[in-house]
Amino acid sequence: MGSEYKMGVSALIVAYNPDEKLKILVNELVKAKIISNILIWDNASNDKELLKIIDEESSITNIYYSEENVGLAKALNNLVDKATDEFVITFDQDSYMEAGDIDRLYVSLISMHSKNSKYVSIGPKIVLDDNYVIQNKIVKKPYLITSGNLSYKFIYDKYRYDEEFFIDCLDYDFSLKVRRNYYLCQDKSIVLKQNLGECVDGVRKHSDIRMYYMLRNFIRLLKRHFLRYPIFLSVMTVLFVKNYSEWMKTSSDKAKIKKIVNKAMRDA
Numbered sequence: 304m305g306s307e308y309k310m311g312v313s314a315l316i317v318a319y320n321p322d323e324k325l326k327i328l329v330n331e332l333v334k335a336k337i338i339s340n341i342l343i344w345d346n347a348s349n350d351k352e353l354l355k356i357i358d359e360e361s362s363i364t365n366i367y368y369s370e371e372n373v374g375l376a377k378a379l380n381n382l383v384d385k386a387t388d389e390f391v392i393t394f395d396q397d398s399y400m401e402a403g404d405i406d407r408l409y410v411s412l413i414s415m416h417s418k419n420s421k422y423v424s425i426g427p428k429i430v431l432d433d434n435y436v437i438q439n440k441i442v443k444k445p446y447l448i449t450s451g452n453l454s455y456k457f458i459y460d461k462y463r464y465d466e467e468f469f470i471d472c473l474d475y476d477f478s479l480k481v482r483r484n485y486y487l488c489q490d491k492s493i494v495l496k497q498n499l500g501e502c503v504d505g506v507r508k509h510s511d512i513r514m515y516y517m518l519r520n521f522i523r524l525l526k527r528h529f530l531r532y533p534i535f536l537s538v539m540t541v542l543f544v545k546n547y548s549e550w551m552k553t554s555s556d557k558a559k560i561k562k563i564v565n566k567a568m569r570d571a
Contacts, residue, residue, distance in 0.1 A: 310388070310389055311337065311338075311339030311340070311388040311389065311390070312335075312337045312338050312339060312388055312389075312390040312391065312392055312409060312453070313338075313339065313340040313341075313342055313386035313387070313388040313390070313391045313392075313456075314332045314338050314340065314341045314342065314391075314392050314393075314394060315342050315344075315379060315382040315383065315386065315391055315392070315393045315394070316328070316329075316341070316342070316343045316344070316382075316393070316394045316395075316396055317343075317344050317346060317375050317378040317379060317382070317395075317396065318343050318344065318345045318346065318348060318354060318396045319345070319346040319347075319348055319372065319396070320348045320349055320350065321348065321353055321354070321396045321397075322353070322397070323353070324396065324397040324398075324399065324498075325353065325357065325396045325397070326353060326356070326357055327399060328394060328396070328398060328399055328400070329341060329343075329357050329361060329364065331399070331400060331401055331402045331405065332394075332402070332405065333361050333363065333364075333402075334402035335402040335403075335405040335406050336402075336406050337390075337405065337406050337409045338363070338392075338405065339363065339388055340363055340364075340365065340386070340387075340388060341361060341363055341364040341365070342364075342365050342367070342382045342385055342386060343357070343364065343365070343366045343367070344366075344367050344369065344378040344379075344381055344382050345366060345367065345368045345369060346369055346371075346372040346373060346374075346375075346378055347368075347369050347370060347371050347372045351368065354366055354368075365385075367381070367382075367385070374466065374468075374469035374470055375449075375464075375469065375470040375473060376464035376465055376466045376467075376468050376469060376470070376473045377464075377466040377469075379393060379449070379464050379473075380463055380464050380466065383456075383459045383463075386456060388456065389455065389456055390409065390412075390453060390454065390455060390456060391453075391454060391456050391459065392405070392408075392451070392452065392453040392454075393449050393450065393451075393452050394449075394450050394451065395449065395450040395497065395498075397497075397498040398450040398451065398495055398496065398497050398498070399495070399496040400427065400451055400493075400494075400495045400496070404427065404493045404494065404495075407490070407492075407493055408425060408426075408427060408451070408453050408490060408493050409453060411425055411441055411488075411490040411493070412424075412425040412453055412454075412488075414441075415441060415488055416455075419486065421484075421485050421486045422485070422486045422487075422488055423454060423455045423457075423458050423481070423485045423486070423487075424447060424452060424453065424454040424455070424458060424478075424481060424485070424486075424487045424488070425441075425447075425452075425453050425454075425487070425488050425489065425490060426444065426447035426448065426451050426452050426453070426487070426488075426489050426490075426495075427451045427489065427490060427493040427494055427495040428489065428490070428491045428492075428493060428494045428495070429448060429450075429451070429494075429495055429497050430494050430495070430496055430497070431496075431497060431498075432496075435494065437491070437492055437494070438491035438492060439491070439492045440491050440492070441488050441489065441490045441491070442488060442489055442491060443486055443487070443488050444487045444488055444489045445478070445482070445487070445532070445535050446474070446475050446478035446479065446482075446487065446535075447474065447478055447487050447489070448474050448497075449473070449474040450495060450497055451495040452474070458481060458485070462477060462480045462481055463477075464476075464477055465477075467523075468516075468520045468523070469516060469520075470513070470516050471513065471516040471517045471520050471521075472516075472517070472520035472521055472523070472524050473520070475524055475539075476520075476523075476524055476527065476528070479524075479527075479528045479531070479532060482532075483531075511559065511563055514547075514550060514563055515563050515566060515567050516567075517543075517547070518547065518563070518564060518567035518568070518571075519566075519567040519568075519570050519571045520571075521540075521543055522567070522568065522571035523571050524536070525540065526571070551564075
């Protein structure tokens with residue numbers, strides 16, 4: 304299993320108009336002992352200067368420039384196809400994880416897989432700020448978000464990111480497909496700092512196009528997986544409706560919201 308790949312971990316990042324956070328993340332990846340390649344897909348960024356600097360400063364980084372924004376799912380699939388290591392770890396461009404924690408996450412996955420070969424993917428504890436508690440344990444998870452997800456490469460030979468999702472919910476869809484035959488887990492002693500959108504008056508804000516994809520893809524997720532995972536997706540639906548409703552209440556353009564919701568529901 305995985306014998307056709309060489310030992311090591313390929314780090315995969317999709318970039319779109321990145322800022323210095325990407326450079327900071329790449330610096331940590333370069334310092335991590337288990338990372339052998341850093342593959343970055345640029346989704347037609349307007350300014351490529353930072354990417355050129357990153358490429359020049361790191362000998363293990365390869366950047367692929369796309370002439371169009373092909374979406375997160377297709378970009379990740381393209382990077383997976385280019386990865387040749389036995390493991391891959393995916394990151395959002397604005398995430399942060401220390402080099403030592405990346406190495407420890409690898410050790411944790413190897414340990415879990417040696418105990419039960421069905422454990423094929425692991426993620427860190429996701430935090431939004433510095434107010435968090437570390438727990439020294441590894442737990443089984445119903446899903447993992449894309450950023451910080453370390454997996455055996457052979458999993459991507461069996462399951463792909465659904466390119467119709469374009470962006471949003473593609474990690475939920477991928478996780479639920481993998482769960483049909485394998486296990487996912489999380490090391491709660493390892494953290495990844497994540498940016499989940501601008502927070503205004505306690506509500507996380509996203510662009511209108513992101514809100515469209517969130518609703519459209521969540522409905523598609525329910526259609527595809529609800530019968531298999533009714534309890535999990537019922538809980539997720541409650542949380543999703545709560546967050547989406549908060550966005551709708553705080554938006555000043557109610558007519559635009561109605562158009563976004565109607566279009567998302569039609570397209571789903």
